[in-house]
Amino acid sequence: MSKAYREAERRVLRLLHGHKTRTQIPQIHAHFLRHGLDQSNQVLAHFVSVCGSLDKMAYANRIFLQTHNPNIFLFNSMIKGYSLCGPFEQSLHLFSLLKSRSIRPDEYTFAPLLKSCSGLCGFKIGKCVHADIIRVGFECFGSIRIGIIEFYVTCERMDDATKVFNAMSYRDVVVWNLMIRGFCKMGNVDLGLHLFRQMTERSIVSWNSMIASLAQSGRDNEALELFGEMWQQGLEPDEATVVIVLPVCARLGAFDVGQWIHSHSGSRGLLHDVISVGNSLVDFYCKCGNLEIAWNIFNEMPVKNVVSWNAMISGLAFNGKGETGVNLFEEMINKGMSPNGATFVGALACCAHTGLVERGRELFASMTANHQIHPKLEHYGCMVDLLGRSGCVGEAHGLIRSMAMKPNAALWGALLGACRTHGDLELAELAVKELINLEPWNSGNYVLLSNIYAEEGRWDEVEKVRVLMKEKCVKKAPGQSVIK
Numbered sequence: 001m002s003k004a005y006r007e008a009e010r011r012v013l014r015l016l017h018g019h020k021t022r023t024q025i026p027q028i029h030a031h032f033l034r035h036g037l038d039q040s041n042q043v044l045a046h047f048v049s050v051c052g053s054l055d056k057m058a059y060a061n062r063i064f065l066q067t068h069n070p071n072i073f074l075f076n077s078m079i080k081g082y083s084l085c086g087p088f089e090q091s092l093h094l095f096s097l098l099k100s101r102s103i104r105p106d107e108y109t110f111a112p113l114l115k116s117c118s119g120l121c122g123f124k125i126g127k128c129v130h131a132d133i134i135r136v137g138f139e140c141f142g143s144i145r146i147g148i149i150e151f152y153v154t155c156e157r158m159d160d161a162t163k164v165f166n167a168m169s170y171r172d173v174v175v176w177n178l179m180i181r182g183f184c185k186m187g188n189v190d191l192g193l194h195l196f197r198q199m200t201e202r203s204i205v206s207w208n209s210m211i212a213s214l215a216q217s218g219r220d221n222e223a224l225e226l227f228g229e230m231w232q233q234g235l236e237p238d239e240a241t242v243v244i245v246l247p248v249c250a251r252l253g254a255f256d257v258g259q260w261i262h263s264h265s266g267s268r269g270l271l272h273d274v275i276s277v278g279n280s281l282v283d284f285y286c287k288c289g290n291l292e293i294a295w296n297i298f299n300e301m302p303v304k305n306v307v308s309w310n311a312m313i314s315g316l317a318f319n320g321k322g323e324t325g326v327n328l329f330e331e332m333i334n335k336g337m338s339p340n341g342a343t344f345v346g347a348l349a350c351c352a353h354t355g356l357v358e359r360g361r362e363l364f365a366s367m368t369a370n371h372q373i374h375p376k377l378e379h380y381g382c383m384v385d386l387l388g389r390s391g392c393v394g395e396a397h398g399l400i401r402s403m404a405m406k407p408n409a410a411l412w413g414a415l416l417g418a419c420r421t422h423g424d425l426e427l428a429e430l431a432v433k434e435l436i437n438l439e440p441w442n443s444g445n446y447v448l449l450s451n452i453y454a455e456e457g458r459w460d461e462v463e464k465v466r467v468l469m470k471e472k473c474v475k476k477a478p479g480q481s482v483i484k
Contacts, residue, residue: 008035045077052081076108083112091116114147118154153182184213212244239274246280250287286315314346322354348382360386388418409438
């Protein structure tokens, strides 16, 4: 290999990894073609790596197919590239091609291959890859062990993951985090918490993952206690912690903790630098009823995304400021921001809380006509609530009947509430019967139907409801009082 050739290789490698030229893939390709480097495995492997990081694997594949003698280094780059941006099947195809050419895989082959198996949730093929790893004796490599655990966790095969985990002589924090995430994802939060307590070293990811799992399982008090423990141990919350804990504070009414998080985020520059932190604070203050602070944060955010607008619009609806919320929705559209489904849920809720029936009808119609957003159950729910509150119970019922999807209990419940408020007992009876079909176990529905019949003096029907409850073994839940 000549000195000029080696110098040309070094020059292309510098180009590939330079900050200003990484996006100039065709120009770099032309450069190494001009210097006769189109069969250099070293140059091509680095070229493929850059293509993978830029989601340009189709381009990389065209180059690969023209290579006469690709080595393991180039194969690994191709497998890794597809593991990053897909299609994941291509990684497995390349692995088969590698073996058919009698090229021996090395320790860098299997981690991205397992990542592709995880992306496909392909349990059978992943088991075969695991068997190959054992056969060639690469199970001892850390990145491969992590890949095996992640694969089994992704496929929700925690028994297999546990076997690999228990066989490890050394477990780093990443492996522990994967196991905790797996058990929590499967609903076994207690076992996840048990593993968390066994860890001798925890990263911020460990704490965030466990706090989030407790919060998602409805164990907000424990989540907040764990957050306090994290702080006491000297670990500062990052932006992910803030986004996880603020909704917990809102649900628990822990206003003082939320205020402290606000202050801490400001002191660390998270409030202005991380948009998700600002969004979470807007949502928190809205849910705590402090619209003034929420408005200040919203207005001071240097950059707003659709989530920012949604949080403020929904917060205004939540606090009974529907007209202001609708005006904010209009401002959002005028500024060129595209709404999503959640935006319309907030805007329609604003209309419902303010009685803006005609505006609500216009917004609902504009979803498909102007924004190509097809209404979902939550949008129909808002419209039924809006129409029902305004006494348009017949129109609300017609809307439910016109839906392409099957209405749920929340929709029939909203219609029932409107019917009882406005005295339409016939439609109320129909709504309750639909609720009983959807929730045959819910004693409240039977009691409501019985009450409707009683209000009309239809005592035979009242008795029939009681008999029906007895036949279905439905018992009326006793009344309870709670003082906090």
